[in-house]
Amino acid sequence: MSALDTLASKLADDTIKAQKELGDERLFMEVSAVLGASSQSLEEAYLMEVRVRMSEEKGRAFLINKVKAARAAAAKTETPK
Numbered sequence: 001m002s003a004l005d006t007l008a009s010k011l012a013d014d015t016i017k018a019q020k021e022l023g024d025e026r027l028f029m030e031v032s033a034v035l036g037a038s039s040q041s042l043e044e045a046y047l048m049e050v051r052v053r054m055s056e057e058k059g060r061a062f063l064i065n066k067v068k069a070a071r072a073a074a075a076k077t078e079t080p081k
Contacts, residue, residue, distance in 0.1 A: 008042060008045035008049045011046055011049075012049035013053070015027060015028050028047075
């Protein structure tokens with residue numbers, strides 16, 4: 001992993017934690033603007049890292065809800081012994 005990737009990854013992790021703490025889902029865009037003013041390369045790497053993490057969270061939440069719903073539906077159809 002290059003220094004650029006390492007920095008972008010760490011900053012993405014920190015930003016997502018801060019977003020949750022502050023309740024600001026668009027904080028990553030503000031950080032991106034700051035990065036873009038000095039390093040377009042870091043900005044692009046950072047945005048990719050943030051988007052990957054946010055997408056993974058949404059995908060994981062969808063999967064968890066899907067499994068819960070399937071289990072609840074199965075529990076309703078089970079006959080008592």
